[in-house]
Amino acid sequence: MKTMIQSVKGTREFYPRQMELRRWLYAKIEATATQFGYEEWDGPFLEKIDLYAAKSGEELVKEQSFVFPDRGGDLITLRPELTPSLARMVAQKQNELTYPLRWWSFGPFWRYERPQKGRSREFFQWNIDMIGVESAEADAELVGICVKFLKSVNVTPDQVKVLVNHRELIDVELGKLGVVSDLKKAVFKLIDRKDKLPFDKWEATALEAGLTQNQLEGVVTLLENKELWRESEYLSKVFSILEKMGVADYVEYDPKIIRGLDYYTGLVFEAWDVGGDGRSVLGGGHYSNLIGDVGGSPLGGVGFAMGDMMMTVILEKYGLLPQFGAFEKTVLVTVFDQSLMLSSVGFASELRSNGVKTICYPEISKLQKQFKYADRMGIELAVVIGPDEDVEGKVTLKDLKSGSQETIKREDAAAKIQQMLV
RNA sequence: GUGGCUAUAGCUCAAUGGCAGAGCAUCGCACUGUGGAUGCGAGGGUUGUGGGUUCGACCCCCAUUAGCCACCCCA
Structure with missing residues (x-):
């Protein structure tokens, strides 16, 4: 300094x-x-x-x-x-x-x-x-x-x-x-x-x-x-x-x-x-x-x-400045652990191909920290791909505003996310 | 160019001339598959810089630098 x-x-x-x-x-x-x-x-x-x-x-x-x-x-x-x-x-x-x-x-x-x-x-x-x-x-x-x-x-x-x-x-x-x-x-x-x-x-x-x-x-x-x-x-x-x-x-x-x-x-x-x-x-x-x-x-x-x-x-x-929410329409794909990192990276890439603005968490760390990051950034939708999801070919989508989440088939996720972000 | 105010932790600010603190933020733990809330704990400082006064200075004095505010002028 x-x-x-x-x-x-x-x-x-x-x-x-x-x-x-x-x-x-x-x-x-x-x-x-x-x-x-x-x-x-x-x-x-x-x-x-x-x-x-x-x-x-x-x-x-x-x-x-x-x-x-x-x-x-x-x-x-x-x-x-x-x-x-x-x-x-x-x-x-x-x-x-x-x-x-x-x-x-x-x-x-x-x-x-x-x-x-x-x-x-x-x-x-x-x-x-x-x-x-x-x-x-x-x-x-x-x-x-x-x-x-x-x-x-x-x-x-x-x-x-x-x-x-x-x-x-x-x-x-x-x-x-x-x-x-x-x-x-x-x-x-x-x-x-x-x-x-x-x-x-x-x-x-x-x-x-x-x-x-x-x-x-x-x-x-x-x-x-x-x-x-x-x-x-x-x-x-x-x-x-x-x-x-x-x-x-x-x-x-x-x-x-x-x-x-x-x-x-x-x-x-x-x-x-x-x-x-x-x-x-x-x-x-x-x-x-x-x-x-x-x-x-x-x-x-x-x-x-x-x-x-x-x-x-x-x-x-006069209170006329708009509130900006730069990441409201952005998805955070969390990374569960080292073995699932590539799975997350791949899914994030799929989302981008579907026109979804997507951030993939760039290191291995606790989910807690990753969710906290999403919250701070104003991101309203997070994806978790853990061992269970990965085995079943599914992903978990969490709406950070309501706190509710659901696990759906990976191939249906992009469409579902696009719908959620409207 | 003129005048006023200010400068202390990342941020916002305290601290009769006598041990440099709080809130927020950060990090950790409670909590090895989930954010906001709560609790506990930790780290973080050459008090803008340089002099002076004093047994002793964040505090008083001088200088300097920077910032803010108001003039001047302009968007």
Whole structure:
């Protein structure tokens, strides 16, 4: 123990129990994405830092990326997000792809941050994007997909809400307040932090950034206006589509949703744990210029990303994590003694040939120990082939849940077991 | 990057500055053809690491490392 080399800080270790959860989550994601006709894809785990330098936002690149020089001196980063890779891969084959393209991906990402609850340095993220369309319908579809996913894992609207806003709408409103373009980026940042800072502090920061007292009050009023979306034809359309999709109960307008990533240009949205203490569990939006920014022709897209850890925190909090029984449908063939070992091995093999998941106990030991093993593993059916059974060409099947057992002809056993395991 | 808390058996945690313990888990026995339950027993420790104070340190002090939590930021 003393000399055990520790795992790298913030990395994930998936013991079988956790791997089951990861696969379960993956299956839920896949089902939702596939239902909407999205195709699975992936990008490199390593990218040059320049890919992110342009558009992802300064903090993400400078503070939160794992960066190291390769042997040729290039600065390589473990991917902190997927969208720039997506933009490049689309740009590279821009004229060969059929639009709108609908792609999804689930894989590991790395960010150099202090680990805490729901946050580590290595995490899995679901990304799903539609590219090649500039429409409220496309934007609404992505919002709808995230709601459908939430539904598929039994999260309810009073547990998680999807908050929606539109950057242009806020941009226009800021214009009305006389906020000049140069200041808008800073104000966006401020809006994003409105609920994260105490008001006096927030106010001070705002004035420091260059807002006048009047403008400040205007912004505050703006951010309290939950009906602001009515002034946007675009958002009205989005909401009516979401209504038709049957997901409107999960969706709310919130003028404070801005998103930290710089490349969003239109619709932005985040899913939040309504139960207060949470961070956002998922976030996304519309990006009109990203493909062009990485060297392609202008082409817009919309998408979102969801991290596995926060989602798991939420599911755990609301008791929605499934109980896994990895070995419920597995048979343990016990080994009676050395002379009968081959008989057990042979029978186990027969069962596997019949499509039954079968574990044969791998050493000679007391039946007591073997049954205990089965019990611990959650195995519900055990087979005993002792001297009596062997002589008569029979096997004993024991149902570990009820404790009852019966001895039947060996050639009838496979069928009987299949029936018992249903 | 900032702040708070923690570190003792495999796990969860106790222990006025005076013999390092419990529960769970493991192994054995009761039980040589059968798990969960019960009883009895056993093994398991350089108290994160390095210094200091003290007759004496798990306990107090300093440093260090790691973990957790909250900020920042984000998934």
